Structure formats: C-alpha cells, structure tokens
Amino acid sequence: MNEESLQKTLPGKHSTSWAILNGYKRAFNKAGRKNHRYLNIKQEPNSKVEGVLVEVTQEEFEELKKREHGYNAIDVTNKLESKPLGNTAVYAFAAAASSLGGLKVSRKYLDTVLAALPPEKQAQWIQETDFEGAQIDEDA
DSSP states (O other): OOHHHHHHHSOSOOOEEEEEEEEEEEEEEEEOGGGBEEEEEEEEEEEEEEEEEEOOOHHHHHHHHHHTTTOEEEEOGGGBSSOOSTTOOOEEEEOOOOOOTTOBEEHHHHHHHHTTSOHHHHHHHHHHSBOTTOOEETTO
16 A cells, blocks of 8 residues: 555554465456546455555544445455464455446556555566556546
C-alpha cells in the first residue's frame, strides 16, 4: 500500500511489514469510478502476492472498509506464508470481477500503486500482475 495514500485515510504512524499471500494473484479486474479499472486480487492456485500488512485498530479498519467501497474484507490469515505474531487476523480487500468492456488502467492510478514499491521491484510487479488485456490510459 502506498504510504501517502494510506495517510489520506489513516493519518499517523502505523506498523507495517511485507507478507506473501498464497493462492491469489493481482489483477486489474474491478470496474471503478471514472471509467477505469481498479486493482484487485483474485484466487489463483499456485500463485503468490507480495503485499503490505498494516496494523490498524478496529476503528481504523472500519475507515478502510469505507475507503475500499465495492471490495469485501476477506480473512486471509491462513493463506499467509508466515503468520503475524499473536492471534491477529489478517484481512485483504477483494471484489468480484467486473464486466470491464474496454475499460483501461489509469496511468495516474498505476503510478500511485507502484510508488509503494522500491524502483527495482516495479518491473517484476507489473510482470506478475494480470492486466486482463487492459490498455493503460496515459492521459488519466
């Protein structure tokens, strides 16, 4: 998750760590506002998604649910390669795939997503992400 984007919803310091989620793949398969596709995860056996765990309070979790409108919070605790300390449940936001027609991926949105990664990981991230045939809208 992009730190700047997180701060817009949940200002302040948050403990974060990298994690690997088994059995899922990143995909641009959710129709979004402004006629573009949004990033999502989809179940896919033998795939892995590297992402960020963000420790939040219950109140902050409720704020994230509002922000991630159209996504469901799904418990993925048992799908992680390594478990967080304690009995903490881990949730990811996922949505049912949308009917996408000719929707594109906004360049600005893609750049925001990529900003969360070190530059040396960005090309690999793009290669491992399913764009499902989507073009990138360089003007949006």
